[in-house]
Amino acid sequence: MPDFLFNKKLYYNPVEFAMDRIGGTWKMPILWRLKDKVMRYGELKKDIPHITHKMLTSQLRELEKEGFITRKVYPVVPPKVEYTITKRGLSAIPIIDAIRNYGLTLMEEFGVG
Template identity: 65%
Template sequence: MPEFQHDGKVYYNPIEFALSHIGGTWKMPILWRLRDKTLRYGELKKDIPHITHKMLTTQLKDLEASGLIHRQVYAAVPPKVEYSITEKGKEALPVVETLIRYGKKLMKEYGIEHP
């Protein structure tokens, strides 16, 4: 497959392009948590305890820019912001689910217990 460019970055295959949108340590866990419900920032932070505030903010901005999540801001004091998954984000969920299953299978093979 020939290389291609998007937003000034060169990609060499569709997998690399897809992973630029959902890959990394935190994007898939965020999408997974939003699959069934809308969550506020604090709820996401509490549910993903090892993520830093800066990283959560960055990942949410990236997911929003990719159209995978929607950010709804309400005019309230203090400000209320909710995040929900978009239809485009829902299209990524089967990939996330497959990777979860595969990861659990590998963990079992290596004798790693999953809580």
């Protein structure tokens, strides 16, 4: 496949492109938690204890911008915000599941956990 540009960034293959969308430490865990239910910010933060507030906020914004999740704000005090996975986000779940299962297999093979 030839190189291609997207948002002024050069990509060399589709795997690199996909990993730029959902890769990293936190995006897949966020999508995984949203696959079965709508969650509020505080629920996500509590369920992913090692993520900082700044990182959770930035990752949620990126996932929303790229169409993997939606954010619904309710006009109440205190503010209520809910996050929902989209069709695009759901399409990533089988890939995340495969990577997760492969990780569990590797952990067993390396004697981790």
